[in-house]
Each structure stands twice: as structure tokens, then as C-alpha cells.
Amino acid sequence: MEKKLSEMEFDEVGTVKEIAEDLRKQVAGMGIREGKNIRMATKQPIKGPVVVEVDKSFTSLGLGVAEKIVVEVG
Amino acid sequence: MKILLMGHPNVGKSVFFNRLTGAKVFESNYPGTTVDFMRGWMRLEGEDVELIDVPGAFSLEPKDKAEEVAVKMLEENRDSVVVCVLDASKVERGLYLALEIIERGYPVIVALNMWDVAEDKNIRIDVEKLERILGVPVVPTTAISGEGFKELVSKIKEAAPVKIEKIIENAGGGESAAVSG
Numbered sequence: 200m201e202k203k204l205s206e207m208e209f210d211e212v213g214t215v216k217e218i219a220e221d222l223r224k225q226v227a228g229m230g231i232r233e234g235k236n237i238r239m240a241t242k243q244p245i246k247g248p249v250v251v252e253v254d255k256s257f258t259s260l261g262l263g264v265a266e267k268i269v270v271e272v273g
Numbered sequence: 274m275k276i277l278l279m280g281h282p283n284v285g286k287s288v289f290f291n292r293l294t295g296a297k298v299f300e301s302n303y304p305g306t307t308v309d310f311m312r313g314w315m316r317l318e319g320e321d322v323e324l325i326d327v328p329g330a331f332s333l334e335p336k337d338k339a340e341e342v343a344v345k346m347l348e349e350n351r352d353s354v355v356v357c358v359l360d361a362s363k364v365e366r367g368l369y370l371a372l373e374i375i376e377r378g379y380p381v382i383v384a385l386n387m388w389d390v391a392e393d394k395n396i397r398i399d400v401e402k403l404e405r406i407l408g409v410p411v412v413p414t415t416a417i418s419g420e421g422f423k424e425l426v427s428k429i430k431e432a433a434p435v436k437i438e439k440i441i442e443n444a445g446g447g448e449s450a451a452v453s454g
Contacts (some may be wrong), residue, residue, distance in 0.1 A: 224334045228334070255396075256360075
């Protein structure tokens, strides 16, 4: 099933399926690229940022950024 | 010739700098603090060579002031050898930056820093294979204890520009997307 990265539940894992074109280069340096396995590590309330784990390293993303990344889960 | 120290924020560039220049400076522990940069001198085969501690950057597509400075410094110092300091426990994302610098035609030497941390986390890196694929010297280091520094310094002069196409070929793929982003 596909969903936005921002909609992933705590500790849910998935694979990055699609990243908005304008964002791709911005997150690539942090290790987030299409085909990468990703885990939701922390979610903050009130539209706060999310923290995801990719290749054993943690990266925080603004919710607006997380909304533009599509992941395949389940 | 100048030497630029580049790498992600918080991989130990400043400790590297202090060790290589012999500066007695204590490190503050605030992440990404090197927005001002430091210059120093080190001895390399009997010569004094200028060493620059470049602010931490995740990539060469600047997203903040520190990264802007980093890219500017790289562009202003065309004649430099770049020591690319990576966190050995997060090697994949560090290599992205290393490849970007190689792609721009700079001679690069890769330091796999925090080697001790990677070992503690049971992360094993095939240094020789990485060296074969990249075609540049790769040296495991632990900056806080000084391990690997002799080897690193002795290999700085071996750094030479490598064509990115060659690296893609060595990695065995037409999967260029993984390299160029």
C-alpha cells in the first residue's frame, strides 16, 4: 500500500517510492532516495517534524517535506 | 596546494583540523557550529601546507548558510586536495557528498572517521573494495585517538581526480541515478 511519509505510523517501515522533483536533491544528501528502506522513528504532535531512520542514521524532516514523499508500506 | 577538510556536520572535521595542525583548541559540542571556518598550517613532506576546516555540508546543493559557505570555499580553491571526512557508521550518506566532490573534478582522499564507533555498532566496511571502486585513497581513522592519521597524511599526495563514469563502471552499474542523484 502507498501512503505519504507523513502518514506513516510510529515504528512503521516502508520503502521510498516517490519523491517530489523539487525535493529530490535536497533530501538525497541525507540518504533519502527512491528505493531506500525507511522507518518512522519519531512523530511530533501539532504538525511538528518527523524523524526517520535510513541506513541506521536518523534524519528529521519537516512535515511539509514528509508530505511530498511517497512510501510503499506493508 | 591547499587542503580542504569537508564532510557532514558532526563527523569530527574540527578534531581532524586540530590534530593535523597541532592547534590546541577544545571542541564545543553544538551541532553544526563551524559556520565560521578555521585556517591553519600543517607539515606535509617537509612543506608547510594550508589547511582549511570547511563548514559541515550534507551536499553541494546548499540549503543553509553553512552549506553556501562550504560550496563557495570549494569553488574558490580550485587547486585544493579535499580530505572528505565521513562518519564510518553512516558511510552511505557520507559517500554521496564525497561523490559530488569527486564529480566536480577535485582530487579526494576519503577518511572513514569514527571507525571505533562503527566497530562498536558492528558495522564492517571493506576499505580495499571501496578504494577500488572509488579509485581514491580511503583511510579508516579515529580522530579523537589519532588512529589512522599517519596513513592519512602519507596518502594525501596520492589523491588524484577521478572520472565519475569510471566509478559507475567500477561499481558495476549503469545505475547512475544512485551516483548523480
